[in-house]
Amino acid sequence: MTQEIIFRTIHCTNDLPYGGIGKPLNTFPVAASHITRAFGDFKALDDVSVTINAGEFFSLLGPSGCGKTTLLRIIAGFDYPDSGSLTFDGKDILDLPPEKRHVNTIFQTYALFPHLSVYDNIAFALKLKKRSKEEIDEKVWRFVRMVQLEDHVFKKPSQLSGGQKQRVAIARALINEPNVLLLDEPLSALDAKLRQNLLVELDKIHDQVGITFIYVTHDQSEALSVSDHIAVMNKGKVLQIGTPYEIYEAPATEFVAKFIGETNYYPATVVSFESYKDEYLVKALVPELGGEVLVTDFEPQEPGKEVAYTVRPEKVHIATELHTKADRLINSYSGVVEEPVYSGFQSKYFVKLDNGSTVKVLKQHENYMDDGPDIEWKDHVYVSWSAEDGFLIKEMGQ
Numbered sequence: 001m002t003q004e005i006i007f008r009t010i011h012c013t014n015d016l017p018y019g020g021i022g023k024p025l026n027t028f029p030v031a032a033s034h035i036t037r038a039f040g041d042f043k044a045l046d047d048v049s050v051t052i053n054a055g056e057f058f059s060l061l062g063p064s065g066c067g068k069t070t071l072l073r074i075i076a077g078f079d080y081p082d083s084g085s086l087t088f089d090g091k092d093i094l095d096l097p098p099e100k101r102h103v104n105t106i107f108q109t110y111a112l113f114p115h116l117s118v119y120d121n122i123a124f125a126l127k128l129k130k131r132s133k134e135e136i137d138e139k140v141w142r143f144v145r146m147v148q149l150e151d152h153v154f155k156k157p158s159q160l161s162g163g164q165k166q167r168v169a170i171a172r173a174l175i176n177e178p179n180v181l182l183l184d185e186p187l188s189a190l191d192a193k194l195r196q197n198l199l200v201e202l203d204k205i206h207d208q209v210g211i212t213f214i215y216v217t218h219d220q221s222e223a224l225s226v227s228d229h230i231a232v233m234n235k236g237k238v239l240q241i242g243t244p245y246e247i248y249e250a251p252a253t254e255f256v257a258k259f260i261g262e263t264n265y266y267p268a269t270v271v272s273f274e275s276y277k278d279e280y281l282v283k284a285l286v287p288e289l290g291g292e293v294l295v296t297d298f299e300p301q302e303p304g305k306e307v308a309y310t311v312r313p314e315k316v317h318i319a320t321e322l323h324t325k326a327d328r329l330i331n332s333y334s335g336v337v338e339e340p341v342y343s344g345f346q347s348k349y350f351v352k353l354d355n356g357s358t359v360k361v362l363k364q365h366e367n368y369m370d371d372g373p374d375i376e377w378k379d380h381v382y383v384s385w386s387a388e389d390g391f392l393i394k395e396m397g398q
Contacts, residue, residue, distance in 0.1 A: 027054045027179050027211040028089035030075065035084035037070055044070040045081065046236035052214060052229075054089075057206050059215045059223040062233035063259070068216045071233075072182050075214065076105050088179070104173040105182040108189050110165045112157040112172075118144070119153045122171045143171040146205060163194045170205065180212045187222070199226060220260050224248060232256050239398055248312075250391060253398040257310050257391075264316070264360055268293070268309040268392070270301040281329075281387060284309055290355035293331045294387035301392065308393040313360040315389040318349055318375060322382050332384040333359070340377050347373045351383050359383050 030052040037045040045067045052058040060068035073079040074086065077098035086094050093101055112121050119140055120127075126136045144153050147167035157165055166186060173181055186202075187195045203226045206213050217223055223230050224244040231241045232255075240252040251257035257265055271283040271292060279296045286293050286309050293309060301307070317323070323332065335353040349361040361383055365373070375381060 029054045030180060030212060030214070031085075031087045031090075032071065032075065033085045033087075035071065035074060035081045035086070037067075037074065037079065037081045043236050045074075048084075048233075048236070048238050050231050050238060050241060052212060055210050055212055056228040057203070057213045057215065057226055059217060059227040059230045060233060061217055061220060061223040061230050063218055065235075066233040067236040068233050069184055072105075072184055072214065072216050075180070076103055076182050077101050078105075102179040103182060104176050104178040104180075105184060106166075106169050106173050106186045108185045108187075110157070110169045112165060112168055114157050117154050117156060118149055118160070118168050121157070121168055122175055124172065125176050139175055143175050146174075146208065147171045147201075161194075162190050163198050166190070166198060167201075170202070174205070174209060178211065180214060183213060183215045185216055185218070188217075188219075195222075202226065224260070232259065234259075234398075237398075239395075251310070251393060253395040254308055254393060255398055257308070257393055261312065262360060262362075263310045263312050265308060265310045266357075268307050270303050270305045270307060270392075272303055273297070273300050282392065284392065288355075288357040289331075289333065290353070290357070293390065294329055295390040295392055296388050297392055305394075306396065308396060309390060310393060311385055311390040313348065314362040314364070316359060316361045316383050316385045318351065318361045318363055318381050318383050320375060320379060320381055323384055329387040330384050331387065331390070332382060334380070334382050335359070337375060337377055337379045337381055340373065340375065342373060347375070349375065349381075351381060353383075 033049050035045050035048045036043070048067065048071060060071060062068050070079060074081055077096065080094065085092055088101065113124065116124065122143060123136050123140045126139060144150055147170055149164065149167055149171070152160060152164060157168070160168070187198055190198065199222055215223070215227070227244055229241060229243055230247050231238050232247060233239065234255050240247060240256050247256065248260055251260060257263055266286045266288045268284040268286045271285050273280045273282045276296060279298055280300050282295050282297050282301050283292050284295060284307065285291070295309065323330070333353050335351045337349050338352040338358065339350040341348040346362055346364050349363065351359045351361055353359060363375070
């Protein structure tokens with residue numbers, strides 16, 4: 001199933017519940033340096049280093065067992081690394097207990113008190129601190145309005161939906177005014193549509209409060225949708241850190257290319273290169289495509305170097321007629337539609353090329369179609385893409 005990926009627009013707000021105006025005051029950068037953590041023979045974290053800027057939405061993304069939750073637990077103070085350092089605002093905090101770190105964690109299980117109302121769940125930490133009734137009431141209602149639970153404030157958790165429970169957990173965490181909010185797969189228990197809606201609300205809340213969010217997820221579409229930066233992890237290592245655009249358009253390793261979205265991925269060998277505009281035009285031999293392809297790169301590539309060639313399926317053009325415009329930068333092939341997959345807003349085509357290899361193509365449906373897509377099963381087609389739309393991956397086997 002193809003997942004829709006929405007890239008977020010980063011913006012700030014002056015309406016910060018914490019009292020800040022402009023740049024958030026109640027936050028700081030987080031830096032983990034050379035963190036290692038092993039459980040017996042299993043190395044959960046292997047020399048991991050990440051720096052998270054103050055006030056950003058930062059995601060730790062990877063499959064189950066990659067180490068992302070272990071890193072989150074170390075940041076929270078629930079676990080301790082075997083080696084490495086952890087600093088908040090430049091100060092080492094590894095010796096501080098969880099309650100002294102000004103960090104709150106939201107879990108996927110919500111962890112609400114079942115016998116308390118929404119109001120009392122949110123107010124719980126303030127009551128422990130013996131704040132005045134007036135202060136508690138003012139702050140609880142402020143965060144109740146933020147998470148849009150005004151009509152449910154006196155209900156018990158058993159009377160709420162999954163999405164409403166997660167909103168209570170978010171409000172309860174934020175009312176403590178933490179410097180950093182940790183979110184451990186907070187939406188994984190929800191159905192897909194509710195998860196997408198709540199993800200948008202979570203992004204809005206982040207923009208309102210302005211504090212640092214560190215978000216753990218295995219869902220690449222979630223991370224791409226809301227993050228300022230993403231650390232892609234696998235087998236205890238951080239493979240790439242970048243913006244959603246950088247991670248998607250320029251994957252640094254084989255794993256990142258295959259894990260983020262869909263792609264056509266082929267082993268390749270650099271044949272030659274030449275200067276092209278402000279870049280280099282590289283010829284690469286791709287046996288699965290039956291010969292050489294053209295691809296642009298920002299740096300020269302050594303002839304004979306073993307690399308991988310990748311092109312995203314939405315960048316591949318498909319048509320029943322040959323594109324006749326002369327353009328030396330177009331890679332073009334002919335083949336037959338082996339399998340069309342219609343999904344409403346787009347169709348995915350698996351095209352078997354004349355040499356027997358397969359190319360995946362995503363075609364957006366921009367206009368009303370009374371009789372369905374114009375390209376169907378067993379149609380003879382031409383697929384093509386620009387040299388500027390492919391990408392060379394130099395880090396193999398990671």
